[in-house]
Amino acid sequence: MLPDDLQVRSMWASIRSGVWRHFAAAVLLLFLLPLTTSCSVSLIAPYDSRTEEMVTQIQGELSAFHQELVYDNEAPACVYSKHVDFYRTIHADIANLRVRVSAIAKNLATADQVRALEAGVGDLETIHRNRENQPPGDTRCMGIKAMENSFGGLEGIIRSILQLEMVKQRTL
Amino acid sequence: MDVDFAALGGQIGERIVTVLAGHGKTAGGFARTEGEKIALAIRQIAEMVRDGEILPEEAPLYFDIQMQHSRAVLRTVEGIGLVAAEQAINGTLDLIKGAVTTALGFSLVK
Numbered sequence: 640m641l642p643d644d645l646q647v648r649s650m651w652a653s654i655r656s657g658v659w660r661h662f663a664a665a666v667l668l669l670f671l672l673p674l675t676t677s678c679s680v681s682l683i684a685p686y687d688s689r690t691e692e693m694v695t696q697i698q699g700e701l702s703a704f705h706q707e708l709v710y711d712n713e714a715p716a717c718v719y720s721k722h723v724d725f726y727r728t729i730h731a732d733i734a735n736l737r738v739r740v741s742a743i744a745k746n747l748a749t750a751d752q753v754r755a756l757e758a759g760v761g762d763l764e765t766i767h768r769n770r771e772n773q774p775p776g777d778t779r780c781m782g783i784k785a786m787e788n789s790f791g792g793l794e795g796i797i798r799s800i801l802q803l804e805m806v807k808q809r810t811l
Numbered sequence: 812m813d814v815d816f817a818a819l820g821g822q823i824g825e826r827i828v829t830v831l832a833g834h835g836k837t838a839g840g841f842a843r844t845e846g847e848k849i850a851l852a853i854r855q856i857a858e859m860v861r862d863g864e865i866l867p868e869e870a871p872l873y874f875d876i877q878m879q880h881s882r883a884v885l886r887t888v889e890g891i892g893l894v895a896a897e898q899a900i901n902g903t904l905d906l907i908k909g910a911v912t913t914a915l916g917f918s919l920v921k
Contacts, residue, residue: 678904678908678920679901679904680897682893682894682896683897748886748893752887755879755882755886756879758875762872763872763876766872769868782864788877789873789876792876792877792879792880795883796880799883799884800883803887810894
């Protein structure tokens with residue numbers, strides 16, 4: 640190989656290396672360009688203390704209602720028609736919470752959790768209402784084990800909502 | 812009740828993993844745990860029907876409450892993933908604001 644060839648090869652290698660360096664820089668800039676419009680990126684809604692308060696209040700209402708049914712687990716004290724006020728109140732409170740979380744941008748996960756809670760409370764109400772149509776006696780009440788199952792599920796939904804808010808609070 | 816609930820939990824977990832993987836997420840361990848919880852819920856509901864604690868026609872409502880619970884748990888996992896992604900991106904931006912700005916001699920990030 641001639642010395643001139645070596646020089647040409649070396650020059651080409653240098654040019655190619657330079658071109659690639661600039662190409663890589665251009666690709667990097669293209670990637671970074673969308674990020675230059677703001678100083679931080681937001682993918683999920685920030686922590687909302689009001690959401691936490693409202694969810695905690697709903698949990699308190701559910702726990703109190705659960706204990707009321709456990710301690711008054713005999714007809715007619717347990718039947719649905721004696722507890723319509725509870726359902727009216729909790730549906731209103733969940734609706735308020737739904738409106739609030741839906742109004743916050745990038746809050747889809749929490750909004751869907753609240754819809755899950757709304758559906759779960761609706762299931763509980765249907766079970767309770769249908770029980771009242773059973774023959775007179777204790778079968779008109781929801782059983783203790785059955786209530787542990789249903790209220791446990793609802794508490795799990797509330798726990799999930801609170802866990803997500805706490806993660807937002809700690810990290811965002 | 813001739814049901815292998817351990818196997819059922821595994822099958823439900825695998826199904827959740829498949830669906831999550833289809834959405835570009837990896838939450839295998841979590842999905843399997845959730846699958847086991849759903850299988851346990853099915854077992855408890857079946858036992859309550861067997862013991863006369865609930866009526867057969869009530870079973871779908873009890874099961875729906877447990878499914879709503881799983882839905883909420885999955886949403887928490889999704890949210891935690893978004894928080895993690897947001898932190899990763901903003902950590903990158905902090906790096907760019909510091910070392911990269913110094914190296915370039917001008918600011919890329921406002």
